[in-house]
Amino acid sequence: MFDIFFSPETLSSTIRMSVPLVLACLAGLWSERSGIVDIGLEGKMLAAAFTAAAAGFYFQSPWLAVLSAIAVSILFSMIHGYASINQRGNQVVSGVAINMLAAGLAVVLGNEWFKEGGRTPPLPAEAKFPVFYMPGFDAIQSIPGIGPYLNIVSGHSVLVYLAFLLVPVTAWALASTRFGLRLRAVGENPHAVDTAGISVSLLRYQAVIIAGLLCGLAGTYLSVALQGSFVRDMSAGRGFMALAALIFANWRAWPALWACLLFGYLQAVGLRMQGVKVANVEIPVQFINMLPYVMTVVLLAGFIGKSIPPRASGIPYTKDR
Amino acid sequence: MTAKGELPRWVDIGVIPLLNLLLALVATSVIFLLIRENPIECLAIMLKGAVGSLKGWSYLLYYATNFIFTGLCVAVAFHAGLFNIGGEGQAYFAGLGAAIVGLNLEFLPWPIVIPLAILASILFGAFWGFVPGYLQAKRGSHIVITTIMFNFIASSLMVYLINYWFRPVGKMAVESREVTGAYIMTFREIARQFFDYRLPASPLNLTVFLALIVAWAVWYFLWRTKPGYELRAVGLNSEAAVYAGIKPDRIIMIAMAISGGLAGLVAVNEVLGAQHRLLLEYVQGAGFVGIAVALMGRNHPMGIVLAAMLFGLLYQGGTELSFAKAHINRDMVVVIQGLIILFMGALEQAFRPALTAFFFRPED
Numbered sequence: 001m002f003d004i005f006f007s008p009e010t011l012s013s014t015i016r017m018s019v020p021l022v023l024a025c026l027a028g029l030w031s032e033r034s035g036i037v038d039i040g041l042e043g044k045m046l047a048a049a050f051t052a053a054a055a056g057f058y059f060q061s062p063w064l065a066v067l068s069a070i071a072v073s074i075l076f077s078m079i080h081g082y083a084s085i086n087q088r089g090n091q092v093v094s095g096v097a098i099n100m101l102a103a104g105l106a107v108v109l110g111n112e113w114f115k116e117g118g119r120t121p122p123l124p125a126e127a128k129f130p131v132f133y134m135p136g137f138d139a140i141q142s143i144p145g146i147g148p149y150l151n152i153v154s155g156h157s158v159l160v161y162l163a164f165l166l167v168p169v170t171a172w173a174l175a176s177t178r179f180g181l182r183l184r185a186v187g188e189n190p191h192a193v194d195t196a197g198i199s200v201s202l203l204r205y206q207a208v209i210i211a212g213l214l215c216g217l218a219g220t221y222l223s224v225a226l227q228g229s230f231v232r233d234m235s236a237g238r239g240f241m242a243l244a245a246l247i248f249a250n251w252r253a254w255p256a257l258w259a260c261l262l263f264g265y266l267q268a269v270g271l272r273m274q275g276v277k278v279a280n281v282e283i284p285v286q287f288i289n290m291l292p293y294v295m296t297v298v299l300l301a302g303f304i305g306k307s308i309p310p311r312a313s314g315i316p317y318t319k320d321r
Numbered sequence: 322m323t324a325k326g327e328l329p330r331w332v333d334i335g336v337i338p339l340l341n342l343l344l345a346l347v348a349t350s351v352i353f354l355l356i357r358e359n360p361i362e363c364l365a366i367m368l369k370g371a372v373g374s375l376k377g378w379s380y381l382l383y384y385a386t387n388f389i390f391t392g393l394c395v396a397v398a399f400h401a402g403l404f405n406i407g408g409e410g411q412a413y414f415a416g417l418g419a420a421i422v423g424l425n426l427e428f429l430p431w432p433i434v435i436p437l438a439i440l441a442s443i444l445f446g447a448f449w450g451f452v453p454g455y456l457q458a459k460r461g462s463h464i465v466i467t468t469i470m471f472n473f474i475a476s477s478l479m480v481y482l483i484n485y486w487f488r489p490v491g492k493m494a495v496e497s498r499e500v501t502g503a504y505i506m507t508f509r510e511i512a513r514q515f516f517d518y519r520l521p522a523s524p525l526n527l528t529v530f531l532a533l534i535v536a537w538a539v540w541y542f543l544w545r546t547k548p549g550y551e552l553r554a555v556g557l558n559s560e561a562a563v564y565a566g567i568k569p570d571r572i573i574m575i576a577m578a579i580s581g582g583l584a585g586l587v588a589v590n591e592v593l594g595a596q597h598r599l600l601l602e603y604v605q606g607a608g609f610v611g612i613a614v615a616l617m618g619r620n621h622p623m624g625i626v627l628a629a630m631l632f633g634l635l636y637q638g639g640t641e642l643s644f645a646k647a648h649i650n651r652d653m654v655v656v657i658q659g660l661i662i663l664f665m666g667a668l669e670q671a672f673r674p675a676l677t678a679f680f681f682r683p684e685d
Binding site for chain 2: 092104108112243294
């Protein structure tokens with residue numbers, strides 16, 4: 001049973017399971033670094049997953065699917081932005097509302113359009129994303145011992161490579177560009193940014209829109225690439241796991257990647273463990289399903305301690321009069 | 322006299338929530354139009370289904386019983402400055418306590434076993450709330466994330482337990498056998514047995530009175546006792562509370578345990594009162610409704626009782642709507658719930674500037 005932990009299938013599955021977490025975690029990173037707490041990652045991802053599956057089926061094109069998903073996800077972001085930035089409402093409450101709205105709407109609209117109780121029809125091959133194979137794939141794959149491990153880095157949907165590319169892009173953009181610097185400043189000390197004559201609201205809206213875009217990608221990956229259709233509640237807590245990864249990573253892009261890979265690995269191992277026997281006793285599937293959530297709790301409780309959120313996160317900005 | 326810039330109390334607790342609710346209804350209507358339905362007709366079906374008959378009312382109150390418990394659960398945590406999204410899991414886990422006592426202590430007379438089963442429900446719910454509270458207070462884990470994770474954990478754990486522990490051998494349905502000892506009677510059964518009178522079929526049971534008593538008890542606890550005062554002090558300003566000799570860590574754990582215990586009372590209404598057995602997913606989202614109920618009721622027990630009735634109306638109406646219109650499923654209720662949380666929670670200040678301008682025009 002121990003080959004499960006390091007088999008090429010598990011490692012390759014780790015990459016695939018990590019992608020929605022990485023994208024959602026980066027979304028949370030952008031949003032929270034600007035001072036907007038985003039509990040609604042889950043809902044945005046779910047809304048995007050539904051939109052992508054529905055639009056993908058309608059247009060028979062993955063590209064129109066992802067564009068529609070991003071548009072819907074950004075729409076939800078804007079609601080959250082309006083509530084948190086203009087109305088100075090409670091950001092956690094707004095996020096909870098978005099999660100419910102997305103979960104309910106996806107099923108109600110899905111049932112109305114496809115009459116399958118909230119599911120969408122399976123997507124045909126032409127509505128899926130192209131798969132990338134690295135050069136020389138066939139030659140290396142035939143080498144015994146090494147060949148199977150090639151599937152870890154090769155043969156994934158293009159969205160996978162985009163997701164992992166976005167990690168260094170985010171790290172660089174936040175650390176080394178003027179926009180990134182201002183964005184981080186607005187999450188730490190919005191008054192200072194305001195005094196410098198830069199609009200706090202505009203910066204925060206930009207961050208929230210970027211978060212929407214990334215959640216759109218995450219949702220598209222879930223329904224179009226990973227599953228091939230939309231099923232109700234398919235995000236299954238990934239948005240919250242991404243938030244946990246973000247806390248665990250202390251709100252930085254590279255550590256967030258490692259945290260997400262860890263969670264992805266746990267999910268991958270969980271998938272492979274179904275039906276596996278330890279000392280002749282089958283591990284109940286419910287315990288395997290529980291594993292990522294238990295690990296999230298354990299990791300949050302045991303390993304952080306010095307995790308410091310952006311100082312102004314969750315606090316609405318009020319201009320002094 | 323109210324201070325300048327401050328709205329009169331009746332506007333604050335009356336007009337603003339009503340305007341926000343109206344806005345949520347307008348948004349709901351848009352969704353109905355989106356699925357090509359007449360919103361007025363749909364809302365009328367919902368209203369008639371919930372308050373147009375004795376059966377509708379009894380279901381409304383049955384749902385409201387659950388929502389009073391979960392609403393109080395969210396409110397108590399809120400007063401301590403905590404956002405407990407885990408009511409769902411706490412209520413589900415509490416079913417374990419109700420079932421263990423209810424199924425194993427049947428030989429005891431009902432005046433003993435019913436209080437014991439209620440107590441077990443409270444304790445199991447409290448435990449499922451206390452652990453995230455402990456992790457927040459002592460380990461700095463974020464309460465929102467932990468309670469959400471505990472919802473997922475409870476969900477898997479209960480599937481396992483009901484399937485492998487509680488399901489009688491040979492039974493197909495994944496549920497426990499009937500709880501006969503700790504049996505809380507429904508009004509229908511009482512009417513038939515003691516008054517020889519027929520009431521429409523409904524799961525409404527005596528727990529509804531417990532809900533009202535508990536609502537009063539929570540009010541008394543929060544505003545009339547020392548620990549309640551300390552809890553609110555921590556919620557308002559935990560740093561200031563430290564200087565008053567209050568230990569926020571302790572209060573966080575106590576508040577979460579009480580909060581979880583309140584959610585646990587849902588098990589009394591469901592496992593002991595309505596279903597008389599432990600069912601899969603019997604909480605059915607009541608934990609999340611509690612968030613909306615607490616927001617709408619302004620975290621005050623009186624408001625929560627009223628808001629819980631409104632959501633009872635929404636749930637019963639939604640069920641009737643899904644019967645009347647085949648293509649609308651019950652998830653429409655979740656959408657409406659989301660809109661209510663959005664407009665009454667996150668966007669609650671939307672009308673305030675306009676109302677303030679309206680009320681203070683003459684003086685300015």
